[in-house]
Amino acid sequence: xxxxxxxxxxxxxxxxxxxxxxxxxxxxxxxxxxxxxxxxxxxxxxxxxxxxxxxxxxxxxxxxxxxxxxxxxxxxxxxxxxxxxxxxxxxxxxxxxxxxxxxxxxxxxxxxxx
Amino acid sequence: xxxxxxxxxxxxxxxxxxxxxxxxxxxxxxxxxxxxxxxxxxxxxxxxxxxxxxxxxxxxxxxxxxxxxxxxxxxxxxxxxxxxxxxxxxxxxxxxxxxxxxxxxxxxxxxxxxxxxxxxxxxxxxxxxxxxxxxxxxxxxxxxxxxxxxxxxxxxxxxxxxxxxxx
Numbered sequence: 001x002x003x004x005x006x007x008x009x010x011x012x013x014x015x016x017x018x019x020x021x022x023x024x025x026x027x028x029x030x031x032x033x034x035x036x037x038x039x040x041x042x043x044x045x046x047x048x049x050x051x052x053x054x055x056x057x058x059x060x061x062x063x064x065x066x067x068x069x070x071x072x073x074x075x076x077x078x079x080x081x082x083x084x085x086x087x088x089x090x091x092x093x094x095x096x097x098x099x100x101x102x103x104x105x106x107x108x109x110x111x112x113x114x
Numbered sequence: 115x116x117x118x119x120x121x122x123x124x125x126x127x128x129x130x131x132x133x134x135x136x137x138x139x140x141x142x143x144x145x146x147x148x149x150x151x152x153x154x155x156x157x158x159x160x161x162x163x164x165x166x167x168x169x170x171x172x173x174x175x176x177x178x179x180x181x182x183x184x185x186x187x188x189x190x191x192x193x194x195x196x197x198x199x200x201x202x203x204x205x206x207x208x209x210x211x212x213x214x215x216x217x218x219x220x221x222x223x224x225x226x227x228x229x230x231x232x233x234x235x236x237x238x239x240x241x242x243x244x245x246x247x248x249x250x251x252x253x254x255x256x257x258x259x260x261x262x263x264x265x266x267x268x269x270x271x272x273x274x275x276x277x278x279x280x281x
Contacts, residue, residue: 009241011226017234021170029172029227036229044226046245053175053226053239053247091248095153098250102150 048072142261163232169268187212
Protein backbone atom coordinates (compact mmCIF):
# COMPACT_ATOMS: atom_id res chain seq x y z
CA UNK A 1 0.00 0.00 0.00
CA UNK A 2 1.43 3.35 -1.05
CA UNK A 3 1.77 5.99 1.64
CA UNK A 4 0.76 9.59 0.93
CA UNK A 5 4.17 10.60 2.21
CA UNK A 6 5.73 8.74 -0.72
CA UNK A 7 4.38 11.49 -3.00
CA UNK A 8 5.92 14.35 -1.06
CA UNK A 9 8.26 16.90 -2.56
CA UNK A 10 10.09 19.61 -0.65
CA UNK A 11 10.67 23.34 -0.36
CA UNK A 12 13.88 24.91 0.88
CA UNK A 13 14.28 28.61 1.68
CA UNK A 14 17.72 29.62 2.88
CA UNK A 15 17.86 32.99 4.65
CA UNK A 16 20.81 32.22 6.89
CA UNK A 17 22.83 35.08 5.47
CA UNK A 18 20.38 37.97 5.52
CA UNK A 19 17.48 39.47 7.40
CA UNK A 20 14.93 37.31 5.59
CA UNK A 21 11.33 38.07 4.70
CA UNK A 22 8.67 39.43 7.11
CA UNK A 23 6.02 36.96 8.23
CA UNK A 24 3.15 39.00 6.78
CA UNK A 25 4.55 38.53 3.27
CA UNK A 26 5.23 34.80 3.72
CA UNK A 27 1.79 34.12 5.22
CA UNK A 28 0.10 36.10 2.44
CA UNK A 29 1.88 33.81 -0.05
CA UNK A 30 0.58 30.69 1.68
CA UNK A 31 3.80 29.89 3.51
CA UNK A 32 4.00 29.29 7.27
CA UNK A 33 5.03 32.08 9.62
CA UNK A 34 8.76 31.90 10.21
CA UNK A 35 9.44 30.47 6.76
CA UNK A 36 11.26 33.67 5.82
CA UNK A 37 13.84 33.41 8.59
CA UNK A 38 16.92 31.21 8.81
CA UNK A 39 16.80 27.88 7.04
CA UNK A 40 13.29 26.68 6.29
CA UNK A 41 12.78 23.22 4.85
CA UNK A 42 9.41 21.52 4.66
CA UNK A 43 7.70 18.71 2.86
CA UNK A 44 5.21 19.60 0.14
CA UNK A 45 2.66 17.76 -1.91
CA UNK A 46 1.17 18.59 -5.27
CA UNK A 47 -2.62 18.71 -5.37
CA UNK A 48 -3.73 15.85 -7.59
CA UNK A 49 -6.51 17.99 -9.09
CA UNK A 50 -4.66 21.24 -9.96
CA UNK A 51 -0.97 20.51 -9.24
CA UNK A 52 -0.65 23.43 -6.80
CA UNK A 53 2.27 22.93 -4.44
CA UNK A 54 1.02 22.78 -0.86
CA UNK A 55 3.62 23.41 1.83
CA UNK A 56 2.89 21.06 4.71
CA UNK A 57 2.78 23.15 7.86
CA UNK A 58 3.58 20.78 10.74
CA UNK A 59 1.69 23.06 13.15
CA UNK A 60 -1.60 22.78 11.26
CA UNK A 61 -4.42 21.22 13.29
CA UNK A 62 -7.13 21.09 10.62
CA UNK A 63 -7.47 18.01 8.42
CA UNK A 64 -5.91 18.12 4.99
CA UNK A 65 -8.32 17.93 2.08
CA UNK A 66 -8.33 14.41 0.69
CA UNK A 67 -9.99 12.92 -2.38
CA UNK A 68 -10.90 9.27 -1.89
CA UNK A 69 -11.61 8.80 -5.61
CA UNK A 70 -8.04 9.51 -6.68
CA UNK A 71 -6.60 8.58 -3.27
CA UNK A 72 -4.49 11.72 -3.02
CA UNK A 73 -4.24 14.82 -0.89
CA UNK A 74 -5.64 17.93 -2.60
CA UNK A 75 -5.25 21.64 -1.90
CA UNK A 76 -7.71 23.55 0.28
CA UNK A 77 -9.24 25.29 -2.75
CA UNK A 78 -9.93 22.02 -4.56
CA UNK A 79 -11.07 20.58 -1.24
CA UNK A 80 -13.67 23.35 -0.93
CA UNK A 81 -14.84 22.70 -4.51
CA UNK A 82 -15.11 18.99 -3.77
CA UNK A 83 -17.07 19.69 -0.58
CA UNK A 84 -19.42 21.84 -2.67
CA UNK A 85 -20.11 18.84 -4.91
CA UNK A 86 -17.51 19.11 -7.67
CA UNK A 87 -16.42 15.85 -9.31
CA UNK A 88 -12.95 14.41 -8.96
CA UNK A 89 -10.96 15.27 -12.08
CA UNK A 90 -7.38 14.19 -11.42
CA UNK A 91 -4.62 16.06 -13.21
CA UNK A 92 -3.55 12.82 -14.90
CA UNK A 93 -6.99 12.64 -16.53
CA UNK A 94 -6.66 16.28 -17.67
CA UNK A 95 -3.33 15.33 -19.29
CA UNK A 96 -4.84 12.24 -20.95
CA UNK A 97 -7.85 14.18 -22.27
CA UNK A 98 -5.69 17.03 -23.62
CA UNK A 99 -3.32 14.63 -25.37
CA UNK A 100 -6.21 12.62 -26.79
CA UNK A 101 -7.84 15.80 -28.14
CA UNK A 102 -4.55 17.01 -29.63
CA UNK A 103 -3.87 13.64 -31.26
CA UNK A 104 -7.38 13.48 -32.73
CA UNK A 105 -7.03 17.03 -34.07
CA UNK A 106 -3.74 16.06 -35.74
CA UNK A 107 -5.31 12.95 -37.28
CA UNK A 108 -8.29 14.96 -38.57
CA UNK A 109 -6.00 17.52 -40.20
CA UNK A 110 -3.99 14.70 -41.88
CA UNK A 111 -7.17 13.06 -43.19
CA UNK A 112 -8.54 16.37 -44.48
CA UNK A 113 -5.27 17.20 -46.25
CA UNK A 114 -5.17 13.87 -48.14
CA UNK B 115 13.08 10.85 -22.79
CA UNK B 116 15.45 13.78 -22.63
CA UNK B 117 16.08 15.59 -19.36
CA UNK B 118 17.19 19.20 -19.47
CA UNK B 119 18.43 21.98 -17.22
CA UNK B 120 17.29 25.48 -18.05
CA UNK B 121 19.25 28.18 -16.24
CA UNK B 122 19.53 31.95 -16.21
CA UNK B 123 21.31 34.70 -14.32
CA UNK B 124 21.27 38.44 -13.61
CA UNK B 125 17.59 38.96 -14.30
CA UNK B 126 16.13 42.11 -12.80
CA UNK B 127 12.52 41.19 -12.18
CA UNK B 128 9.64 43.45 -13.17
CA UNK B 129 6.69 42.71 -10.85
CA UNK B 130 3.40 42.14 -12.67
CA UNK B 131 -0.14 41.34 -11.59
CA UNK B 132 -1.96 38.20 -12.69
CA UNK B 133 -3.23 38.30 -16.27
CA UNK B 134 -0.92 41.20 -17.16
CA UNK B 135 1.73 41.07 -19.86
CA UNK B 136 5.25 40.29 -18.66
CA UNK B 137 8.07 42.69 -19.51
CA UNK B 138 10.77 41.32 -21.82
CA UNK B 139 13.75 40.08 -19.76
CA UNK B 140 11.86 41.05 -16.58
CA UNK B 141 10.94 37.49 -15.57
CA UNK B 142 12.86 34.30 -14.99
CA UNK B 143 11.66 32.12 -17.83
CA UNK B 144 8.75 30.66 -19.66
CA UNK B 145 8.73 27.03 -20.72
CA UNK B 146 6.30 25.86 -23.38
CA UNK B 147 5.76 22.63 -25.24
CA UNK B 148 7.44 22.43 -28.62
CA UNK B 149 4.36 20.89 -30.26
CA UNK B 150 0.66 20.39 -29.69
CA UNK B 151 1.25 17.06 -28.01
CA UNK B 152 4.52 17.62 -26.16
CA UNK B 153 4.63 17.24 -22.39
CA UNK B 154 7.28 18.90 -20.26
CA UNK B 155 7.61 17.58 -16.72
CA UNK B 156 9.24 20.09 -14.37
CA UNK B 157 10.83 18.40 -11.38
CA UNK B 158 12.68 21.27 -9.73
CA UNK B 159 12.70 25.07 -9.62
CA UNK B 160 15.60 26.86 -7.94
CA UNK B 161 15.99 30.63 -7.60
CA UNK B 162 19.01 32.34 -6.09
CA UNK B 163 19.30 35.99 -5.12
CA UNK B 164 22.05 38.13 -6.62
CA UNK B 165 21.09 41.47 -5.06
CA UNK B 166 23.60 43.62 -3.19
CA UNK B 167 20.96 45.02 -0.83
CA UNK B 168 17.77 43.70 0.72
CA UNK B 169 15.13 42.96 -1.93
CA UNK B 170 12.15 40.78 -1.05
CA UNK B 171 11.04 38.76 -4.07
CA UNK B 172 7.44 37.54 -4.24
CA UNK B 173 8.05 34.82 -6.77
CA UNK B 174 5.35 32.88 -8.58
CA UNK B 175 5.83 29.64 -10.43
CA UNK B 176 2.59 29.43 -12.36
CA UNK B 177 0.80 28.49 -15.56
CA UNK B 178 0.26 31.21 -18.15
CA UNK B 179 -3.16 32.20 -19.42
CA UNK B 180 -1.52 33.83 -22.45
CA UNK B 181 1.43 32.00 -23.93
CA UNK B 182 4.47 33.63 -25.50
CA UNK B 183 4.46 33.80 -29.28
CA UNK B 184 6.34 35.38 -32.18
CA UNK B 185 10.00 36.43 -32.18
CA UNK B 186 10.83 34.39 -29.09
CA UNK B 187 14.27 35.10 -27.67
CA UNK B 188 16.19 33.19 -25.01
CA UNK B 189 17.60 36.28 -23.23
CA UNK B 190 20.00 35.00 -20.57
CA UNK B 191 18.57 31.46 -20.64
CA UNK B 192 20.74 28.44 -21.27
CA UNK B 193 19.22 25.05 -22.03
CA UNK B 194 21.36 21.93 -21.75
CA UNK B 195 20.82 18.19 -21.77
CA UNK B 196 21.59 16.72 -18.35
CA UNK B 197 23.16 13.62 -19.82
CA UNK B 198 25.96 14.57 -22.18
CA UNK B 199 25.61 11.31 -24.06
CA UNK B 200 21.85 11.62 -24.57
CA UNK B 201 20.36 12.39 -27.94
CA UNK B 202 18.04 15.38 -28.07
CA UNK B 203 14.55 14.69 -29.39
CA UNK B 204 13.70 16.00 -32.86
CA UNK B 205 11.53 18.72 -31.36
CA UNK B 206 12.60 20.40 -28.15
CA UNK B 207 10.67 22.60 -25.74
CA UNK B 208 10.28 26.32 -26.36
CA UNK B 209 11.70 28.65 -23.71
CA UNK B 210 12.56 32.30 -23.42
CA UNK B 211 12.53 35.67 -21.73
CA UNK B 212 11.63 37.76 -24.78
CA UNK B 213 8.69 37.61 -27.18
CA UNK B 214 6.35 39.81 -29.17
CA UNK B 215 3.22 38.35 -27.58
CA UNK B 216 4.16 38.44 -23.90
CA UNK B 217 3.21 35.67 -21.50
CA UNK B 218 0.58 36.47 -18.88
CA UNK B 219 0.43 34.62 -15.57
CA UNK B 220 -2.86 32.83 -14.96
CA UNK B 221 -4.98 34.39 -12.25
CA UNK B 222 -5.84 30.99 -10.82
CA UNK B 223 -3.35 28.35 -11.92
CA UNK B 224 -0.44 29.10 -9.61
CA UNK B 225 1.79 26.11 -9.01
CA UNK B 226 4.07 27.31 -6.24
CA UNK B 227 5.17 30.35 -4.30
CA UNK B 228 8.84 31.10 -3.84
CA UNK B 229 9.17 34.24 -1.73
CA UNK B 230 12.66 35.04 -0.53
CA UNK B 231 15.09 37.87 0.03
CA UNK B 232 17.35 38.23 -3.01
CA UNK B 233 20.14 39.62 -0.83
CA UNK B 234 21.97 36.30 -0.76
CA UNK B 235 19.07 33.92 -0.08
CA UNK B 236 17.74 31.14 -2.26
CA UNK B 237 14.56 29.16 -2.74
CA UNK B 238 14.04 25.70 -4.16
CA UNK B 239 10.99 23.58 -4.94
CA UNK B 240 11.22 19.88 -5.68
CA UNK B 241 8.50 17.59 -6.90
CA UNK B 242 8.47 13.91 -6.08
CA UNK B 243 9.10 11.66 -9.12
CA UNK B 244 5.69 10.96 -10.61
CA UNK B 245 4.27 14.19 -9.16
CA UNK B 246 6.04 16.67 -11.46
CA UNK B 247 4.40 19.87 -12.69
CA UNK B 248 3.41 19.16 -16.28
CA UNK B 249 2.78 21.27 -19.35
CA UNK B 250 0.69 19.80 -22.14
CA UNK B 251 0.96 21.05 -25.70
CA UNK B 252 1.76 24.67 -26.42
CA UNK B 253 -1.44 26.60 -25.90
CA UNK B 254 -3.02 28.32 -22.89
CA UNK B 255 -3.50 27.55 -20.12
CA UNK B 256 -1.85 24.14 -19.79
CA UNK B 257 0.90 24.54 -22.37
CA UNK B 258 3.22 26.98 -20.59
CA UNK B 259 4.68 27.61 -17.13
CA UNK B 260 6.78 30.55 -15.99
CA UNK B 261 8.54 32.10 -13.04
CA UNK B 262 7.85 35.78 -12.44
CA UNK B 263 7.56 38.37 -9.70
CA UNK B 264 4.17 39.30 -8.32
CA UNK B 265 2.91 42.81 -7.61
CA UNK B 266 4.71 44.31 -4.62
CA UNK B 267 7.86 42.30 -5.19
CA UNK B 268 11.39 43.66 -5.22
CA UNK B 269 13.41 43.52 -8.42
CA UNK B 270 16.31 41.29 -7.50
CA UNK B 271 18.39 40.58 -9.54
CA UNK B 272 18.08 36.79 -9.43
CA UNK B 273 19.38 33.72 -11.18
CA UNK B 274 17.87 30.27 -11.29
CA UNK B 275 17.62 26.77 -12.60
CA UNK B 276 14.74 24.61 -13.78
CA UNK B 277 15.01 20.86 -14.24
CA UNK B 278 12.56 19.39 -16.71
CA UNK B 279 11.99 16.42 -18.94
CA UNK B 280 10.53 16.40 -22.42
CA UNK B 281 8.06 13.53 -22.79
